[in-house]
Amino acid sequence: MWTRHLTPLAAAGALAVATAADAQTTPKRPLPTAIEAPPAPDLIRLSATVERLVARVRPAVVQVLTTAYMPGEAAARGPLLSTQYSSGSGVLISADGYIVTNAHVVAGARRVQVVLSTPAPEPVPARSIVKAPGRSVGAQVVGLDQESDLALLKVVETGLPFLALGDSEALRQGQIVVALGSPLGLDGSVTFGVVSAVARQVKPDDRMVYIQTDAPINPGNSGGPLLDAEGQVIGINSFILSQGGGSEGIGFAAPSNIVRTVVDQLRKSGRVRRGEIGVVAQTITPTLAAGLGLGQAWGVVLGDVTPNGPGDAAGLRVGDIVLNLDGKITENARQFVVNLYRRTVGDTVTIEVLRGTERRKIPVVVVERPADPSRLADLVSPERNVVLRLGILGLDLDEDLLKMLGPLRAKGGVVVAAAAANSGSLQDPLRPGDVIYTLNQQPVMSVEALRGLLAKVSVGEAAVLQVERAGALRYIAFEMTEPATASP
Numbered sequence: 001m002w003t004r005h006l007t008p009l010a011a012a013g014a015l016a017v018a019t020a021a022d023a024q025t026t027p028k029r030p031l032p033t034a035i036e037a038p039p040a041p042d043l044i045r046l047s048a049t050v051e052r053l054v055a056r057v058r059p060a061v062v063q064v065l066t067t068a069y070m071p072g073e074a075a076a077r078g079p080l081l082s083t084q085y086s087s088g089s090g091v092l093i094s095a096d097g098y099i100v101t102n103a104h105v106v107a108g109a110r111r112v113q114v115v116l117s118t119p120a121p122e123p124v125p126a127r128s129i130v131k132a133p134g135r136s137v138g139a140q141v142v143g144l145d146q147e148s149d150l151a152l153l154k155v156v157e158t159g160l161p162f163l164a165l166g167d168s169e170a171l172r173q174g175q176i177v178v179a180l181g182s183p184l185g186l187d188g189s190v191t192f193g194v195v196s197a198v199a200r201q202v203k204p205d206d207r208m209v210y211i212q213t214d215a216p217i218n219p220g221n222s223g224g225p226l227l228d229a230e231g232q233v234i235g236i237n238s239f240i241l242s243q244g245g246g247s248e249g250i251g252f253a254a255p256s257n258i259v260r261t262v263v264d265q266l267r268k269s270g271r272v273r274r275g276e277i278g279v280v281a282q283t284i285t286p287t288l289a290a291g292l293g294l295g296q297a298w299g300v301v302l303g304d305v306t307p308n309g310p311g312d313a314a315g316l317r318v319g320d321i322v323l324n325l326d327g328k329i330t331e332n333a334r335q336f337v338v339n340l341y342r343r344t345v346g347d348t349v350t351i352e353v354l355r356g357t358e359r360r361k362i363p364v365v366v367v368e369r370p371a372d373p374s375r376l377a378d379l380v381s382p383e384r385n386v387v388l389r390l391g392i393l394g395l396d397l398d399e400d401l402l403k404m405l406g407p408l409r410a411k412g413g414v415v416v417a418a419a420a421a422n423s424g425s426l427q428d429p430l431r432p433g434d435v436i437y438t439l440n441q442q443p444v445m446s447v448e449a450l451r452g453l454l455a456k457v458s459v460g461e462a463a464v465l466q467v468e469r470a471g472a473l474r475y476i477a478f479e480m481t482e483p484a485t486a487s488p
Contacts, residue, residue: 049229053178054190057231059161060092061180061224063115063134063187064101064153083110089181089224090114090153091233092162093263097155100263101223102238103144106151108382112139114155115187134187143266147274148208148254149238151223152266163225165263166232168255171198171211179215179237179251181224191216193249199338200252207341210252211235217251226253235259261342273345275366278309279316281333294321295354300330302353314364320353340366376401376417376432385447389454389480391423392416392430394447405433409468412445413437428476431469438466454480 065087088105092098099114106112115134137155144151172195179191193215200212213226217237226235235253242248265272282288282303289297300322305311322330326349330336343349347366352359376395385393394414395401401415402408416423416434423430430436436444439453440463457463457480465476 050178050192053227053229053231054180057163057225057227058180058188058190059117060163061117061188062090062092062099063182063185064088064090064099064105064139064223065113065115065136066106066109067111087182087185087220088222089220089237091180091223091225091236092160093165093233094162095158095160097157097160098142098263098267099139099153099155100236100259101151101153102236103146103149103151105223106141106144106153107146109141112141112153113137114139114153116155116157116160117188143270143272145262145266145272147272148258148262150236150254150259150262150266152263163227163231163233165256165260166228166230166234168198168211168234168257171195171228171234171255173198176229177213177215177234178227179213179217179221179224179253180227181217181221181237183216183218183220185220189221196250199255201334201338202252207337208258209255209338209341210238211255213251213253214249215251216247216249218247219245221251232256233259258342261344265344273368275340275343275345275347276369277311277314277316277340277349277351277364277366278306279311280304281322281330281336283332283334284321292319295357296321298331299323300333300336310365310367314362315360316351316353316362316364317355320355323352323354323359325349325351376404376415380417385417387414387447387450387454389457390430390450391420393418394436394450396446397435405435407471408435409473410435410437412443413468414444414447414450428474430465430467430476433469435468436465437468437473440464441466 065085067083067085086105088101090099090101090105093100113136115136117134137157139153139155142152142154175195177193177195179193181189183189193213195211196214197212199209201209211226211234215226217240221237222239224237225233226237228234234256236259237251237253239252240247241250241252262272280303281300284294284297284299284301286297288294288301292301294301302316302318302320302322305316305318322336324330325336325339328339330339340349343366345366345368348363349366350361350363352361379395380393382393385395387394393416395417397408397411397413397415402411405415414436416430416432416436418432419430436450438444439450440457442453444450444453454463459480461480463478463480467474467476
């Protein structure tokens with residue numbers, strides 16, 4: 001057996017002959033061409049509509065830059081307070097410079113700057129797509145509200161573009177929404193999505209409700225507007241739920257109707273007074289209905305009416321079945337609380353109840369509810385109120401605070417307005433609203449006195465605070481550590 005070996009030249013010739021023969025037997029294939037998809041007029045119209053909406057509303061959206069004095073971790077040798085720089089978003093709601101943002105964007109801020117958008121130039125054929133830098137101006141914090149996480153700012157400007165607050169009550173699940181802001185400092189960013197849910201409560205007993213959206217929201221979007229298809233502000237983007245720190249399609253915005261109520265109060269007085277009518281509403285379950293012999297297995301029943309409170313004075317009674325509040329049917333206790341939440345002090349609400357077989361309409365005056373301890377943080381300044389060795393910001397207990405906090409065991413002490421995570425004892429840290437009466441059995445009558453007493457306790461020695469919390473006295477004991485220091 002033998003094998004024929006071809007030289008390179010002969011092999012090339014043989015390949016050429018074979019190729020020519022194949023060409024005579026194999027049909028020619030057409031060259032590929034670009035796919036021509038038929039136009040999608042609905043998508044084109046949607047895209048153009050969103051583009052026009054963004055171009056119209058974008059000048060009213062601002063970037064908020066803050067220099068803040070914030071509590072750090074109360075470590076043995078680490079800083080308690082440090083200067084931090086951060087950015088968020090905001091939206092102009094009036095031509096004379098009022099801006100809504102989140103409270104957490106400006107909380108503790110020493111300095112607030114707002115970057116206003118540069119007016120859009122007239123359309124020209126060859127205009128650059130690079131956006132001109134905005135104009136930075138100083139802003140004053142008119143007031144902030146921790147419970148709703150909203151704040152009102154003011155810049156000394158006039159004739160500014162602004163957006164109107166819409167009606168969040170009219171919002172429906174599935175509606176298209178657009179979010180604008182400065183995620184991760186990227187000002188003027190736009191995202192698009194739908195309303196995932198309305199009136200979402202993050203915690204079951206939370207009075208505050210939110211609009212849930214899948215429009216991507218990231219750190220820095222806080223305080224920016226959530227807009228409906230008409231370009232009205234129907235929410236202020238507040239926070240996200242995320243396992244990785246970035247957007248996972250679960251964002252939350254404060255509804256515009258709550259924003260309007262908070263902003264109106266902040267504008268008038270710099271603080272928010274929230275109301276109550278002195279009742280405890282409970283959802284009627286089949287078991288509850290059977291045990292109490294109620295005529296219906298759904299709705300709301302009054303489990304308590306505070307003696308001498310506004311509900312009691314108006315004629316509400318324990319066991320009344322609530323049919324509606326200002327004409328809105330109340331299907332469960334959560335809905336009752338949410339509908340009452342937006343009412344302000346001095347308003348009158350009409351509650352229709354069923355008592356036995358008799359229906360009654362009872363007007364009730366809304367009164368101010370006891371202050372939330374988180375509001376105390378609005379009253380402090382880091383330079384005046386910091387107590388480094390405890391990791392707190394404290395306030396001298398005075399007549400104004402006594403009115404805010406209600407009956408206390410003593411008329412002198414230090415009220416904890418804000419506390420670092422490890423303030424005082426690791427097992428029982430101090431909390432906002434705590435009132436410190438003594439340190440190692442020595443009376444504490446002021447923040448300055450507390451600092452002086454703490455200075456006498458050496459590292460490693462025992463420190464025992466007597467504290468009133470929620471109406472009860474308790475001891476908080478810990479070993480003193482190295483004094484924390486404040487960073488510039």
